[in-house]
Amino acid sequence: MPAVQETIDRVKAIDVDQYKYGFVTDIESETGARGLSEETVRFLSAKKNEPEWMTEWRLDALRRFQTMTEPTWARVDYPPVDLQDLYYWSAPKSVAGPTSLDEVDPELLRTYEKLGIPLREQEILAGVEPKNRVAVDAVFDSVSVVTTFKDELKKAGVIFCSISEALREYPDLVRKYLGSVVPVTDNYYATLNSAVFSDGSFVYIPEGVRCPMELSTYFRINEKNTGQFERTLIIAEKGAYVSYLEGCTAPQRDENQLHAAVVELIALDDAEIKYSTVQNWFPGDKDGKGGIYNFVTKRGDCRGKNSKISWTQVETGSAITWKYPSCILRGDNSRGEFYSIAVSNGHQQVDSGTKMIHLGKNTSSRIISKGISAGKSQNTYRGLVSAHRKASNARNFTQCDSLLIGQDCGAHTVPYIESKNATAQFEHEATTSKISDDQMFYCMARGLSQEEAVALIVNGFVKDVIQQLPMEFAVEAQKLISISLEGSVG
Amino acid sequence: MTTPITLTQAETGLLDRFDAAQAGLAGSAPVAALRAEAAAQLRAKGLPHRRVEEYKYSDLRAFLKSAAPLAAAVTEAEAKAALASAGLLGDLDRFRIVIANGTFLPGLSDVAALAAEGVSVTDFSTALAGEGGAALLAQPKSAGSDGVLALNTAFVQGGVVLSVKAGAEIAKPVELIQIAVSGGGQVTRCRVELAEGAQLRLIETFAGNAGAGEINAVFDYVVADKAKLASTRLLTSEAAGAVLATTLSRLGAEAELKTLGFIAGPEFARNQQFVAFAGEHSEAKIYGVSMARGKALADQTLIVDHAVPHCNSREFFKTVLDGEARGVYQGRINVAQHAQKTDGEMMTQALLLSEGAEMANKPELEIFADDVICAHGATCGQIDEDLLFYLRARGIPEAEARTLLVLAFLSEAIEEFGEDDVTDVLEQRVRDWLAVA
């Protein structure tokens, strides 16, 4: 396994602070809309030249939000976020509207290069085989900076652009689907997002089209005191297929920053959406100072027959993670999958899992969750599997394993398994253990150092999930996991 | 939130019942204060309902439509007549302790024979009136402000304090029968104390008909070092009211606890257990067998608290549901930060026999120590058609084959519990239950 060795080398190269994406881009930004109010919402909507109905939609969400209280059921503990102190708009001054690559501020391009995200199409073409190309939508604070390979995708009929652009160019499509999976009042953070979302990606795959390349969005929070509220909407028409990747990083800052996103996926008959996330927001420093609050609502609707939605996530970042990518299995024979690795170290708190709601006949779902807790972190899996009255022959298999490294961390498993149909068959297994002394000794007796042994065993532990990731991401994810666990043994 | 809740008819009724009965309820002044506190909790929060996480699937507030008065005291003669028709355990060789309409009846109990074996049995209400009365109502931290326990504290009529002296090994099982001679609330609390090295097998049964009255029985097990307690609980009365049983267990070092909660019959049954390990190298084995049909609810809830290192726990629950019945299993294993070398293994399995049945499984792990091995599993499904076909291909009629398979399914837990003299009783109960269908 070459990645193991590489991982170890990289871990060794980093001394005190492991977070390598913690730099700040020095770029002139326009920030505005401080505090949550009707003015802020109108300001945002005007900035984006949104149609009237959209402004109203946002204002309605704001009014609903003002009647809601923050949920407390998750196993996370943090001081309240002062929503009036946040900026709801921050954009690099140089970004005026939709841009072509030639117009993008070179400073921004350098930022994404530094993050390992190539935005120049010709460079991508030069370096990689055509079949491995990835189209990227780069979101910097509140705005989409650039979307690559747009023209080529257009030829295939695929729409891939920022949601702001989609609202201008394809308002009917957006209006038809926005909020149809995650309703405006779904939960506290989703409602907040509905009122103030800034940007995000929009994907539309027409009937029968297999998207010719991987699509990807890279989210970067740069500005201080700015909440990032992105909104992603992906629609796969009958028989369509798309694989979508999402990555996130943020500078290292002492203050906590809020990230409250909403992602909606819609798969119609025979369509398939594969959604992968490598989340590496700044987790806070070794004393638990700073870091991103990651409060995210992600939900997929298998609306059509034989449709399939698959979530894969590698969560290593954020001070607090509150995230339950879910599937509503509405169409008969539809399938939902959730593969997750959640690594927590330092003072991180993770409360994550999934919901598989079986509504249609012969629907099936599979959940593989691997939690690794180290340091003083708390890592909770929270999940719901339910079969409704009409969900005959629903099937679920859940495997939910936790690994503890060190004695100051916690691992918790809270599954809800509800069956209202006798023909539904559910199987759930969970284990919690530590890396056994015997395994460590055996590896060391074969010459591996302690760190190498941990890396090897952890890689084995998470393998089932890593295998679900697209190749380029899998290697990155493995490295990330080892880096996140640096300093957890010894 | 401090907004006062709107009380339901049952809640108002219970509070009225408390006001009326308060003066007559047993206990010292501190006990009276605890009772008043519990009633105040009911006034403030109401009965436990679906928005209380622990009662998410068992909404007592919605179930209880009205409050029956507390059952009136009965004479030994009346109780004796009722007991004659309550043969739950057949001719099983056993000692017997009788509680009727919430009150201990020493005249019908084997007090002297038990004393000869080293077991003392005294009236719980007498103990409540004594100096240490309030301490008898103490509840473990993991129970929080449980609403069913609070109801018990407010209304507890009587029960027994059963103490087994150090080293005494009681060969014959002890049946603790609670019989409703007439309708009305039957609220009892029994404390079972095993001194060091003592061994006891307990069978807790419920008989009679409480009508619309609720049965709220608390069992408080104190198992000292090296002691062993095995208890079988049969919640089998065809009661229309709620049947609520709570176990509070504390285990010393090298102690063993083994329990089986058997539910078949009541409209609304909840068997909840709070098990706490206080000494090292102890073991708890908790089993459950639930059967429900019609619109009945069978709820098995438990929290096992591993507060000290080197303890093992095993939880194994089986549920069979028919008609529009609902089954609930909520089990949580807590492992405290210093409870290293904990071994916890939990399994819950449900079989749904009909279209309308519903099962909710919630097996939880909450782990703060790293050197542990904990696992849980949950399955839910219907009878395996391949097995059924195989049996039928060998000439067994479908109904019989189903009975066989259901019995085999439930017996796994009963056999592993392994109290041989109650195995037959329990398996017969399963057969009887299945025969009604």
Added chain:
Amino acid sequence: MLEIKNLHARIAEDGTEILRGINLTVNPGEIHAIMGPNGSGKSTLSYILAGKEDYEVTEGEILFNGENLLDMEADARAAAGVFLAFQYPIEIPGVATMEFLKTALNAQRKARGEAELSIPDFLKLVKSKAADLNVTMDMLKRPLNVGFSGGEKKRSEILQMALLQPKLCVLDETDSGLDIDALRIVSEGVNKLRSPERSMIVITHYQRLLDHIVPDVVHVLSKGRIVKTGGKELALELEKNGYADYVGEAA
């Protein structure tokens, strides 16, 4: 090669004394068999040589090519050339045997300042060694030792030994759980590794392994001490008369 001087050791957790003054010198190229009844300390000795932390050395020392072995961590010992073939090889779910072999081999090469093997070179090497031991590609793709039969586990241990080319091989009850055919394959694998630079300590309860791996010296271990040392004929004598004579002597 290996010098054990007056080695005393006990179980760290409860202080039970296991080894009570072992003296043993193994020269390059020699094969020493250590035999003895159950509980005599054979496995403890092998674990202490490999560096398992469950034991505490209370007296004595172990020199390996002049270096103090007891000062070294388990991985450093492996890199220095000590190899323990486990009596009960450990299962590691999710880690393919091939992946494990490569990681171990390269870790040791790196510790010795050698370059890592390229993937084609490594594959060639593994394939050649695996064929000798009847280890299939399918087995190499499976997670390490998970679901392996007793024979498969032992063959995987010897394959590791062949790949890692240690200086001192300690074989702990390698014959346990093997049928005759498997025993022959494993023994042949071990014999191939015999060389004037490589020493072996073969720990076994029964003589039959020593028909296949012929030792230069045989020691009888009883109650934590070596109570008798002799040539290979000593093993035959033990087979015939049992340990009774020696167990008494040590008491």
